[in-house]
Amino acid sequence: MTAPGETVRRPNVRAYRAAVVSFVIATAGGIAAAIGYATDNTGDLLGLGLAAALFGIGFGLVCWAKYLDFDEHAVQEREPLVTTPAAREELHEELQTTGAALGRRKLLVGLLGVSFVSLVVGFVGPIGSLGPKPRGERARTPWRAGSRLVSLDGTPIELAATTFDQLVTVFPEGHLGVDDSQVVLLRMPPELLTQRTIDGGSLQGWVAYSKICTHAGCSVGLFGVDNRPPDTLRQLVCPCHQSVFDPLDGAEPHGGPATRSLPQLPLDVDGQGYLIAKGPFDRVVGPVAWNEA
Amino acid sequence: MTDGAESAEVETSPDAATARRPRRGLVERYIDSVTDRLGADSLTGKVLRKVFPNHFSFLWGEVALYCFVVLLITGTYLTFFFEGSQQRLVYHGSYRPLEGAEVSAAYESVMRISYDVKGGLLIRQMHHWAALVFIGAIALHMARIFFTGAFRRPREINWVVGVLLLILALAAGFTGYSLPDDLLSGSGLRITQAIILAIPFVGERLTYLIFGGEWPGTDIIGRLYPVHILLIPAAIVALLGVHLALVWRQKHTQFRGPGRTERNVIGLRVWPGFAIKSIGLMFLVAGVITAMGALFHVNAIWLYGPYDVGAATSYSQPDWYIGFLEGSLRLMPPWEIRIGDFMINNLVFSAVLVPGVIFSGLIVVPWIERHFTKDDREHHLLDRPRDAPHRTAAGVASTAFVAVLFVGGAQDIIATTLRVSIGHVTTVLQITAVVLPPIAYFATYRICRALQTRPGPDRTERAGVIVRDAGGGYHEATEREEEEAETAASVGAGE
Numbered sequence: 121m122t123a124p125g126e127t128v129r130r131p132n133v134r135a136y137r138a139a140v141v142s143f144v145i146a147t148a149g150g151i152a153a154a155i156g157y158a159t160d161n162t163g164d165l166l167g168l169g170l171a172a173a174l175f176g177i178g179f180g181l182v183c184w185a186k187y188l189d190f191d192e193h194a195v196q197e198r199e200p201l202v203t204t205p206a207a208r209e210e211l212h213e214e215l216q217t218t219g220a221a222l223g224r225r226k227l228l229v230g231l232l233g234v235s236f237v238s239l240v241v242g243f244v245g246p247i248g249s250l251g252p253k254p255r256g257e258r259a260r261t262p263w264r265a266g267s268r269l270v271s272l273d274g275t276p277i278e279l280a281a282t283t284f285d286q287l288v289t290v291f292p293e294g295h296l297g298v299d300d301s302q303v304v305l306l307r308m309p310p311e312l313l314t315q316r317t318i319d320g321g322s323l324q325g326w327v328a329y330s331k332i333c334t335h336a337g338c339s340v341g342l343f344g345v346d347n348r349p350p351d352t353l354r355q356l357v358c359p360c361h362q363s364v365f366d367p368l369d370g371a372e373p374h375g376g377p378a379t380r381s382l383p384q385l386p387l388d389v390d391g392q393g394y395l396i397a398k399g400p401f402d403r404v405v406g407p408v409a410w411n412e413a
Numbered sequence: 414m415t416d417g418a419e420s421a422e423v424e425t426s427p428d429a430a431t432a433r434r435p436r437r438g439l440v441e442r443y444i445d446s447v448t449d450r451l452g453a454d455s456l457t458g459k460v461l462r463k464v465f466p467n468h469f470s471f472l473w474g475e476v477a478l479y480c481f482v483v484l485l486i487t488g489t490y491l492t493f494f495f496e497g498s499q500q501r502l503v504y505h506g507s508y509r510p511l512e513g514a515e516v517s518a519a520y521e522s523v524m525r526i527s528y529d530v531k532g533g534l535l536i537r538q539m540h541h542w543a544a545l546v547f548i549g550a551i552a553l554h555m556a557r558i559f560f561t562g563a564f565r566r567p568r569e570i571n572w573v574v575g576v577l578l579l580i581l582a583l584a585a586g587f588t589g590y591s592l593p594d595d596l597l598s599g600s601g602l603r604i605t606q607a608i609i610l611a612i613p614f615v616g617e618r619l620t621y622l623i624f625g626g627e628w629p630g631t632d633i634i635g636r637l638y639p640v641h642i643l644l645i646p647a648a649i650v651a652l653l654g655v656h657l658a659l660v661w662r663q664k665h666t667q668f669r670g671p672g673r674t675e676r677n678v679i680g681l682r683v684w685p686g687f688a689i690k691s692i693g694l695m696f697l698v699a700g701v702i703t704a705m706g707a708l709f710h711v712n713a714i715w716l717y718g719p720y721d722v723g724a725a726t727s728y729s730q731p732d733w734y735i736g737f738l739e740g741s742l743r744l745m746p747p748w749e750i751r752i753g754d755f756m757i758n759n760l761v762f763s764a765v766l767v768p769g770v771i772f773s774g775l776i777v778v779p780w781i782e783r784h785f786t787k788d789d790r791e792h793h794l795l796d797r798p799r800d801a802p803h804r805t806a807a808g809v810a811s812t813a814f815v816a817v818l819f820v821g822g823a824q825d826i827i828a829t830t831l832r833v834s835i836g837h838v839t840t841v842l843q844i845t846a847v848v849l850p851p852i853a854y855f856a857t858y859r860i861c862r863a864l865q866t867r868p869g870p871d872r873t874e875r876a877g878v879i880v881r882d883a884g885g886g887y888h889e890a891t892e893r894e895e896e897e898a899e900t901a902a903s904v905g906a907g908e
Contacts (some may be wrong), residue, residue, distance in 0.1 A: 162535060163535075166707070167704070170703045171703035173700075174699045174700035174703055175696065176700075178692075181692055185689040188685070190689065192681060195677050196462070201567050201791065251625045251626055299722040335607075335759065337604060338729075339722070339725040341723075342727065359727040362839065373747060376839070407607035409610050410756055411755060413749075
């Protein structure tokens with residue numbers, strides 16, 4: 121320091137002590153971590169020991185820098201970043217000369233361009249191998265006329281079951297867990313169903329809808345009955361983005377971002393009294409592409 | 414016997430300078446051996462004496478950098494155990510409630526890391542926490558750059574590089590979050606598939622290419638894995654190199670203060686002050702993340718269970734940095750546009766346009782500002798936010814909009830906590846998203862203008878310097894004395 125007015129600096133004893141303590145804690149932390157690992161205490165002792173070791177080293181270094189008083193006001197000039205007109209001119213000239221020399225062979229330039237394009241074309245094939253071409257698989261599900269509805273444990277559903285207002289997730293028999301065939305099955309008082317729902321294939325109060333939300337594809341797994349007067353309210357709700365569907369009215373969207381109703385699965389009953397599908401869905405289930413609406 | 418050879422060389426060397434030196438330590442000899450081959454001028458002259466200004470807000474970028482270091486180290490450890498495969502198998506690990514459940518190999522391997530690899534859970538949780546802090550630090554860093562106007566000429570390029578780094582960090586976070594193949598991240602992937610499907614013309618083909626066919630397929634985890642551990646980190650490392658090289662070349666910005674001009678930079682030299690503090694910060698960041706990994710559970714996939722096509726749960730919130738997108742999906746009114754057979758899906762608005770506008774808006778920030786201010790000069794001195802009230806107001810308004818989306822991502826939690834209908838919460842938030850930004854703009858602008866009239870602190874560091882005068886007395890330095898002292902103290906520090 122050769123300042124005209126001499127600045128006074130006392131050694132920063134506190135910083136020195138803090139650095140000593142930090143490094144001691146760091147050392148203890150490493151040892152604690154080793155003990156933690158050896159004694160199977162990986163939950164706390166290992167992690168906190170390592171944390172103490174790392175933090176101690178870091179804090180110690182910062183204190184050390186403080187103790188040595190590295191806080192300085194060093195001045196550095198900025199060299200200008202803008203290029204001088206002369207340098208710019210030179211660069212342009214350089215590029216123009218080489219550019220002109222290269223561009224003189226028009227045929228070569230053109231052919232190089234064309235070969236790059238063909239290179240890209242050549243790679244289209246391997247990129248296409250990443251996935252098959254869509255061939256309408258998304259419009260088809262395993263549901264067929266006569267497919268029996270079975271719950272997650274594989275048991276068929278009896279028409280006579282009197283479980284009102286309870287949501288059951290069902291799949292077509294033999295296709296348990298296949299994504300696009302998941303269906304919510306509900307039994308509600310038949311007199312409440314709208315004509316549209318009845319036309320869609322309800323059966324004695326039983327209704328079945330695709331369980332895949334038409335908004336973004338989550339499973340519409342929430343069914344709520346609100347008994348507070350004046351009206352009893354029944355709602356199917358998607359837990360991801362809170363789209364609400366009305367199960368009494370063809371699963372029309374009644375709230376949230378969904379714009380399309382859940383496709384309805386027409387129901388029938390077989391000779392043994394179990395619920396079966398009368399046919400497949402009449403449209404693509406779940407979220408759709410631009411031309412599938 | 415390098416040792417013998419070197420000492421022999423010293424004895425026989427005619428070089429007086431070398432002969433005069435006392436016996437050198439191992440470190441010095443090593444440094445000498447390197448500088449003798451590469452030349453030391455540039456190292457001592459340019460690298461070690463490079464000056465970095467000091468301000469707490471300049472730390473966020475460094476914090477992000479050191480989070481990335483933690484991510485690379487912990488992530489590499491995790492790759493030794495993780496299996497990027499959707500092969501179905503039966504779980505027989507230490508976590509009893511899942512005994513006998515059919516899970517994917519990916520899920521099983523993450524369960525093994527969490528329960529059967531000793532210390533594995535700690536490393537896994539450190540990795541996840543580091544990712545969460547990483548993106549938070551990037552966001553704060555970006556806010557600092559924005560509100561102080563550090564993106565102006567000549568730093569527009571680095572602003573763009575920074576936005577690209579943010580996008581890459583989000584991609585890294587999302588791909589990593591999806592790897593365990595648990596119910597929560599599986600729902601996230603399902604939604605992602607629906608979003609891609611909604612893209613006009615190419616959506617369906619694109620989902621088939623990405624997922625290897627119809628949802629869910631058996632390929633996606635195995636494909637995300639190399640993207641997460643190779644492609645994205647490599648891109649981040651490359652852009653980070655550019656980012657830091659540009660800071661190095663253009664030198665750091667600084668706040669206004671005594672002696673500070675557009676033509677200089679005042680602060681700590683790289684060696685020793687800046688380097689020691691920065692290395693210290695690296696250990697501090699790693700220490701905090703380790704403590705978080707040890708103390709706080711994160712992404713407890715055993716509670717979510719393995720992905721199951723027929724299931725989804727309430728209170729499905731993604732990692733925080735996807736929250737704004739989640740909110741956009743939840744708050745978007747049920748709009749879609751139909752033109753004949755052609756339809757623009759609701760998801761195109763909420764999940765393509767909204768983030769598209771946010772990120773392209775971020776990229777063009779320097780040019781938007783230039784358009785309004787007509788200011789094309791170089792700026793190395795930072796603005797205090799109040800001194801650029803329109804910019805600050807625009808930043809606060811944009812942040813307010815994204816914040817409403819973020820809150821919207823948890824609208825179900827708000828509704829159940831406050832015991833009100835989700836529909837009402839959604840409506841309120843929809844209105845807020847439209848109304849709040851202009852209010853925030855106006856209020857911020859007024860606050861900035863009001864603050865401008867107040868005398869602010871014109872120095873940003875070190876309040877007072879005590880000077881001993883010739884007579885032996887002490888007094889606080891006058892501004893002139895202090896500037897002289899600073900100039901004198903920094904002689905020789907320049908490049």
